[in-house]
Amino acid sequence: MERIKILFIMQSFQGGGAERVTLDLINHLDRKVYEPSILVVNCFGELVPSIPRDLTIIEVLSKNEKMITHPIKVISAVIKAAREVDLIFGTLEMTPTYLASIASIITKKQAIGWIHTDVREYPKTNHLVHKFLIRTLYKRLKAIIAVSEGAKVSFEKMFPQIKVPVVRIYNPIRLDDIYKMAPEENDVEDTEPIIIGIGRLSEVKGFDHLIKAHHYLVKKGVKNKLLILGEGSQRKELEALILDLGVEESVTLKGFVENPYKYLRSASVFVLSSRYEGFSVVIAEALSLGIPVVSSNCHSGPSEILEDGKYGSLTPIGDYEALAIKIMETLHSVDLENNRKERIKRGQDFSLQKIIPEFERLFFLVLHNRQI
Known part of the structure; x- marks a missing residue:
């Protein structure tokens, strides 16, 4: 059976909780079923040694380059990578999820976003530009994962016009x-x-x-x-x-x-x-x-x-x-x-053993256009 190819889009490998959880999720997916790869906008950070060795890593910008000055380079790389996979996963709110959505629109591949914070409290999501981008791009996702019930409710209250299913899946611990x-x-x-x-x-x-x-x-x-x-x-x-x-x-x-x-x-x-x-x-x-x-x-x-x-x-x-x-x-x-x-x-x-099956179930539903 051909493995399911999933592209995980990350901003960097800095030592934050979201980045660590992403690598833990990737590392514990069943390799007989899934073939994960990572596209990272800026390839640097303390977690580089934790990257699973069997992964394809697509590096887009250098540590000192910024996406705001190289948007075409980043978007082009994401679209190229997305054409080769079955599912696109924006692993963090805003930039990685924006990129996942854009790639989904162009390649017609399904995309998922991931919310790791309380968006009503997070300063960046309250900026007019990000509010516009979230309202415009998140509605093109197939599903959105929220790391807690509180984060889920916060997003739904702040962006009630986005009708994409928001699924609460707790972050796993190793x-x-x-x-x-x-x-x-x-x-x-x-x-x-x-x-x-x-x-x-x-x-x-x-x-x-x-x-x-x-x-x-x-x-x-x-x-x-x-x-x-x-x-x-x-x-x-x-x-x-x-x-x-x-x-x-x-x-x-x-x-x-x-x-x-x-x-x-x-x-x-x-x-x-x-x-x-x-x-x-x-x-x-x-x-x-x-x-x-x-x-x-x-x-x-x-x-x-x-x-x-x-x-x-x-x-x-x-x-x-x-x-x-x-x-x-x-x-x-x-x-x-x-x-x-x-x-x-x-x-x-x-535990990973209890939480990973929740991600895998969502992947199945998204890929087979089932009700979430």
């Missing part, structure tokens, strides 16, 4: 890799409770609130160390805040790490301080290791994973004092170990 990589040795000194945050150093992730919450705890006499894993444009701003608050001895910005799980397993509490999210792979990963979770109550993602507080604590967005108090309560909770098995079981609900 449990086998997590359990294999977590026991590796780390350089964490756990003489005091360890609070860990993970994500790109950007405003949306709210690490400024997390650092302020840590400072609040220190002032209250709650001993703890804060470790933040990830790299990004806000590093200098966060470093200045750390110095301004005088917590440079107890806060570490570790940068991007190949194996975050060896640090995560040492956490007394994992904290998500985001201003908004689409899903939050790191919450699911923390739960799978049994780590207690405190999260800001974003409009989508965290509350679904934590089932409105059943598996972790939720706090108002941007309220660092409330965040600190929940962290303190979690550190002092007597039920943490008793609830460990429940957290692990909840994390396993998002």
Whole structure:
């Protein structure tokens, strides 16, 4: 039987959650059934070593070239690649999905888009140009995947005129890799409770609130160390805040790490301080290791994973004092170990083995023009 060829369109291989999940999905598709390939607009990023070796990679622009100055080059490459496949998959909102839609219009191949964020909160989707492009191009897709029910509802409310089916498929987590990589040795000194945050150093992730919450705890006499894993444009701003608050001895910005799980397993509490999210792979990963979770109550993602507080604590967005108090309560909770098995079981609900079949079912429905 001839394999189904799927073209995955990516912006880059930077170390974001969406890019990592895309590679995980590709890596775990049944190669007896599917023949995936990747077209990447800018081929750079920390995740390049994670690219499956059996893939065809189509590189379009150099790291320093921008699509805005080379649109014809990019669109031409996408159309050429799309002619050779059965299905086109825009793996991120906006640019990759715009390209998937354009290729679909020209080649008559079916295309799917993927929403990883709360579009009503995401600044770029509120720009007039992007609103126009989404309204124009997304309606030509066969289906749209949303990473959470909240992200799905957000999109449907913001773009009610787009009648394309929006399907909620949670982001999967790679449990086998997590359990294999977590026991590796780390350089964490756990003489005091360890609070860990993970994500790109950007405003949306709210690490400024997390650092302020840590400072609040220190002032209250709650001993703890804060470790933040990830790299990004806000590093200098966060470093200045750390110095301004005088917590440079107890806060570490570790940068991007190949194996975050060896640090995560040492956490007394994992904290998500985001201003908004689409899903939050790191919450699911923390739960799978049994780590207690405190999260800001974003409009989508965290509350679904934590089932409105059943598996972790939720706090108002941007309220660092409330965040600190929940962290303190979690550190002092007597039920943490008793609830460990429940957290692990909840994390396993998002395993690749459970989620990948949902993608494969959607691929089948799209390719065979079945009702979605």
